[in-house]
Amino acid sequence: MKKLYWLFVLSFSSLFVSAQGGMPNEDAWMIRKIYDKSLTEGQCYPWLHFLTKKIGNRISGSPQSFAAVEFTRQMLDTLGLDSVWLMPCVVPHWSRGNKSIAKIVGSKIGDVDMKCLALGGSVATPAEGILANVVEVKSLEEVEKLGKANVEGKIVFFNRPMDNTQLNTFSAYGGAVDQRGSGASVAAKYGAVAVLVRSMTTRLDDVPHSGGVNYQEDVPKIAAIAISANDAEKLSDLLKTGKTNVFVKADCKWLKEKNSYNVIGEIKGSEYPNEVIVVGGHLDSWDVGEGAHDDGAGCMQSMDVLNIIKKAGIKPKRTIRCVLFMNEENGLRGGKAYGEYVKNSKEKHIVAIESDAGGFTPRGFECESINENFNTYLKNMQEWLPLLEPYGLSIKRGGSGADISPMRPHKVFLIGLRPDSQRYFDLHHTEIDTFEMVNKRELELGTASMTSLIYLLDKYGLK
Amino acid sequence: MKKLYWLFVLSFSSLFVSAQGGMPNEDAWMIRKIYDKSLTEGQCYPWLHFLTKKIGNRISGSPQSFAAVEFTRQMLDTLGLDSVWLMPCVVPHWSRGNKSIAKIVGSKIGDVDMKCLALGGSVATPAEGILANVVEVKSLEEVEKLGKANVEGKIVFFNRPMDNTQLNTFSAYGGAVDQRGSGASVAAKYGAVAVLVRSMTTRLDDVPHSGGVNYQEDVPKIAAIAISANDAEKLSDLLKTGKTNVFVKADCKWLKEKNSYNVIGEIKGSEYPNEVIVVGGHLDSWDVGEGAHDDGAGCMQSMDVLNIIKKAGIKPKRTIRCVLFMNEENGLRGGKAYGEYVKNSKEKHIVAIESDAGGFTPRGFECESINENFNTYLKNMQEWLPLLEPYGLSIKRGGSGADISPMRPHKVFLIGLRPDSQRYFDLHHTEIDTFEMVNKRELELGTASMTSLIYLLDKYGLK
Numbered sequence: 038m039k040k041l042y043w044l045f046v047l048s049f050s051s052l053f054v055s056a057q058g059g060m061p062n063e064d065a066w067m068i069r070k071i072y073d074k075s076l077t078e079g080q081c082y083p084w085l086h087f088l089t090k091k092i093g094n095r096i097s098g099s100p101q102s103f104a105a106v107e108f109t110r111q112m113l114d115t116l117g118l119d120s121v122w123l124m125p126c127v128v129p130h131w132s133r134g135n136k137s138i139a140k141i142v143g144s145k146i147g148d149v150d151m152k153c154l155a156l157g158g159s160v161a162t163p164a165e166g167i168l169a170n171v172v173e174v175k176s177l178e179e180v181e182k183l184g185k186a187n188v189e190g191k192i193v194f195f196n197r198p199m200d201n202t203q204l205n206t207f208s209a210y211g212g213a214v215d216q217r218g219s220g221a222s223v224a225a226k227y228g229a230v231a232v233l234v235r236s237m238t239t240r241l242d243d244v245p246h247s248g249g250v251n252y253q254e255d256v257p258k259i260a261a262i263a264i265s266a267n268d269a270e271k272l273s274d275l276l277k278t279g280k281t282n283v284f285v286k287a288d289c290k291w292l293k294e295k296n297s298y299n300v301i302g303e304i305k306g307s308e309y310p311n312e313v314i315v316v317g318g319h320l321d322s323w324d325v326g327e328g329a330h331d332d333g334a335g336c337m338q339s340m341d342v343l344n345i346i347k348k349a350g351i352k353p354k355r356t357i358r359c360v361l362f363m364n365e366e367n368g369l370r371g372g373k374a375y376g377e378y379v380k381n382s383k384e385k386h387i388v389a390i391e392s393d394a395g396g397f398t399p400r401g402f403e404c405e406s407i408n409e410n411f412n413t414y415l416k417n418m419q420e421w422l423p424l425l426e427p428y429g430l431s432i433k434r435g436g437s438g439a440d441i442s443p444m445r446p447h448k449v450f451l452i453g454l455r456p457d458s459q460r461y462f463d464l465h466h467t468e469i470d471t472f473e474m475v476n477k478r479e480l481e482l483g484t485a486s487m488t489s490l491i492y493l494l495d496k497y498g499l500k
Numbered sequence: 501m502k503k504l505y506w507l508f509v510l511s512f513s514s515l516f517v518s519a520q521g522g523m524p525n526e527d528a529w530m531i532r533k534i535y536d537k538s539l540t541e542g543q544c545y546p547w548l549h550f551l552t553k554k555i556g557n558r559i560s561g562s563p564q565s566f567a568a569v570e571f572t573r574q575m576l577d578t579l580g581l582d583s584v585w586l587m588p589c590v591v592p593h594w595s596r597g598n599k600s601i602a603k604i605v606g607s608k609i610g611d612v613d614m615k616c617l618a619l620g621g622s623v624a625t626p627a628e629g630i631l632a633n634v635v636e637v638k639s640l641e642e643v644e645k646l647g648k649a650n651v652e653g654k655i656v657f658f659n660r661p662m663d664n665t666q667l668n669t670f671s672a673y674g675g676a677v678d679q680r681g682s683g684a685s686v687a688a689k690y691g692a693v694a695v696l697v698r699s700m701t702t703r704l705d706d707v708p709h710s711g712g713v714n715y716q717e718d719v720p721k722i723a724a725i726a727i728s729a730n731d732a733e734k735l736s737d738l739l740k741t742g743k744t745n746v747f748v749k750a751d752c753k754w755l756k757e758k759n760s761y762n763v764i765g766e767i768k769g770s771e772y773p774n775e776v777i778v779v780g781g782h783l784d785s786w787d788v789g790e791g792a793h794d795d796g797a798g799c800m801q802s803m804d805v806l807n808i809i810k811k812a813g814i815k816p817k818r819t820i821r822c823v824l825f826m827n828e829e830n831g832l833r834g835g836k837a838y839g840e841y842v843k844n845s846k847e848k849h850i851v852a853i854e855s856d857a858g859g860f861t862p863r864g865f866e867c868e869s870i871n872e873n874f875n876t877y878l879k880n881m882q883e884w885l886p887l888l889e890p891y892g893l894s895i896k897r898g899g900s901g902a903d904i905s906p907m908r909p910h911k912v913f914l915i916g917l918r919p920d921s922q923r924y925f926d927l928h929h930t931e932i933d934t935f936e937m938v939n940k941r942e943l944e945l946g947t948a949s950m951t952s953l954i955y956l957l958d959k960y961g962l963k
Binding site: 077201204239459463478482 | 535536539540664665667669702703861863890891892920922923926939940941942945
């Protein structure tokens with residue numbers, strides 16, 4: 038242990054005394070200071086405690102979403118920023134109503150209540166529920182192949198699991214989530230009366246995962262309900278032995294749209310106040326659990342970036358703006374409102390960074406942009422790697438984040454924080470996405486890594 | 501998400517079709533296969549479930565430690581190995597007896613029962629316990645400075661926290677653990693009657709952490725008790741306001757030594773059966789919690805390496821041997837017995853790999869050896885990095901593992917698996933080091949990364 042310790046000290050020291058990668062030592066020292074401050078004076082963890090435990094989950098339009106706006110506005114107000122303001126946006130308001138039901142009925146193992154959650158945005162079933170025969174499929178294409186003859190009047194059960202051999206669980210999610218997003222409308226096209234969807238998770242457990250369903254406008258809307266992976270396995274086993282009936286009931290409804298807000302705080306740039314670097318996450322969550330990793334973590338980290346910039350004594354040349362977007366989960370209205378703002382504002386948005394992949398140990402950043410200079414910018418940013426690699430960070434081409442995507446047409450350079458992805462889909466959109474699942478140090482390292490990159494972006498700009 | 505997915509597929513494909521870093525595509529395919537098998541047919545997770553839930557913690561000499569020997573032997577027997585055998589070693593047997601007590605007495609906030617655990621190996625207090633005044637120090641040196649006049653008859657309270665600014669928590673541990681290991685004897689030299697030690701953790705919480713105390717032979721042995729970080733803060737605050745008394749009681753005892761075993765399973769090499777690659781962890785744990793991360797994880801991964809080699813259809817040229825070492829926590833007798841075996845055996849041990857830093861997402865390997873060719877071997881191993889970096893793995897100079905360290909004098913090339921370290925000291929040596937704290941995928945990735953490195957080491961040898 039001792040030996041290891043000295044090797045570690047040594048490797049950091051060499052970073053400071055030599056000008057590795059041509060970067061000034063000053064930058065190495067400042068990044069070390071940013072990490073020190075984040076790991077000792079960071080606020081993201083206690084803030085997240087309040088957000089999750091005193092406010093809880095906060096679907097757009099809900100009273101809790103308004104509490105989250107007010108809480109974060111007040112916390113930003115404590116940081117001595119140059120301005121803190123709310124950007125209005127009108128948001129949809131969906132309510133799941135009474136607990137949904139998905140029950141295997143009259144099977145050889147009797148009646149089985151499956152652990153389920155209506156998908157976000159689902160319509161209700163008729164008040165008396167629906168009892169129907171189930172047909173299992175593994176893909177949208179399989180529904181098309183089965184056609185009306187095999188689907189009409191039935192409940193279609195989408196049961197393709199996430200591919201656990203994918204190293205990056207987001208890739209596995211991307212390979213399975215079409216069932217959740219589009220399954221209901223594809224099935225309804227052939228006369229299905231409801232859909233069950235296997236939860237989007239890498240685990241076999243009893244935890245159902247919600248998440249959005251997207252209806253096509255030209256097809257009847259049918260109820261869409263996620264069941265736990267264990268229940269999906271059970272139902273699939275039963276179906277192998279013969280016809281199986283399931284009773285489903287969902288009580289969801291759309292309420293009136295509400296006036297809501299993005300929450301914004303900023304430090305004005307000393308030299309180029311008109312050039313803006315955005316860092317953010319989304320303040321809304323689904324209506325289960327506490328929205329801790331998704332995306333309380335990203336919001337608290339983004340606020341903490343401003344805190345750490347202040348604490349480290351950095352005086353940014355450009356404007357650093359924290360934006361907590363409303364309504365990522367079911368409408369992206371906050372992101373779209375901010376996109377409109379970028380379009381109409383006289384400010385020049387150079388970079389936007391989003392943290393919306395959980396509060397786990399950061400592994401690096403992914404970048405994208407339609408800016409004609411993207412490749413040059415990226416290449417030049419990668420020259421900072423000698424400063425960031427000691428902290429386990431990479432800079433790669435890739436995706437960014439949903440909330441900042443409406444800035445894409447405006448040629449903003451978009452960056453997504455990429456934490457270790459192994460645990461994310463254990464808890465994504467579930468009752469167990471709670472404060473207890475967040476590790477303090479891992480969360481703080483997210484703040485530190487974004488602050489470090491912003492420090493460099495602010496100092497050197499995109500080149 | 502989709503976009504991300506295809507980028508990912510693409511980056512892997514390019515690894516297979518081009519001979520990156522001069523490595524044959526065959527190796528890239530085999531490593532991909534190893535990961536696929538580990539993530540879908542790995543046994544480490546269900547094995548760990550049995551070890552932690554059916555057997556539980558297993559301090560050397562305990563009945564559970566014998567159950568662990570028998571369980572792992574039986575599991576290795578299911579793998580179709582060339583041999584499975586037990587290597588005898590005599591182990592010490594320490595028992596904590598009744599629950600220890602550390603209680604603030606008669607303070608301005610009344611009596612406070614502190615969350616505590618006697619350190620492993622601690623002697624008992626007198627049966628009636630000890631009530632004494634407390635003196636707080638931050639280092640061993642501070643005790644020397646205080647001297648007999650300020651220490652005699654008192655309970656010395658070591659309260660230097662782990663340095664949270666260290667990125668690698670093992671470095672922070674290395675910088676604080678001298679208090680736990682040596683504090684009792686240093687304090688006893690100046691007449692202290694007992695020591696309290698702040699738990700070795702990066703958190704502020706109520707969980708006391710055990711771990712070994714090492715007594716000097718020439719100094720009276722006094723009881724050593726760890727208190728939780730929160731209680732350490734509380735006691736320190738009280739001491740700032742005036743003299744404070746604490747009552748301590750520990751009931752520990754040394755029982756008779758027991759005949760125990762290292763558990764060994766191996767696949768004989770087809771070309772060089774006499775050249776041995778060892779992979780292992782330690783089977784014993786402290787007597788609290790379930791010893792899940794420390795080091796059930798490392799043992800189950802090491803067994804699973806043999807399973808995955810078989811499942812992937814690899815026919816090793818060299819002998820691949822899984823060794824589950826007994827008694828790492830309080831004696832290293834298993835490691836020493838194996839070291840003796842290496843010394844006396846006609847086999848040539850070329851490499852030993854240990855997994856004993858928790859079952860978290862692997863970040864790479866650290867290597868050490870007194871072999872005169874160490875630098876060359878390491879440099880040549882690093883040529884494999886293009887094959888391993890896509891899986892997030894690095895190969896660096898550093899430490900290895902306690903159990904394999906007795907092979908150091910025999911010039912074996914020693915390697916430690918290095919997982920992400922952020923969460924390890926939340927649970928190290930505590931009641932909360934349980935199965936629930938282990939993520940299936942993170943655990944399996946440890947198996948996969950060790951199997952991949954062993955595949956390359958076996959195929960190409962050390963050069």
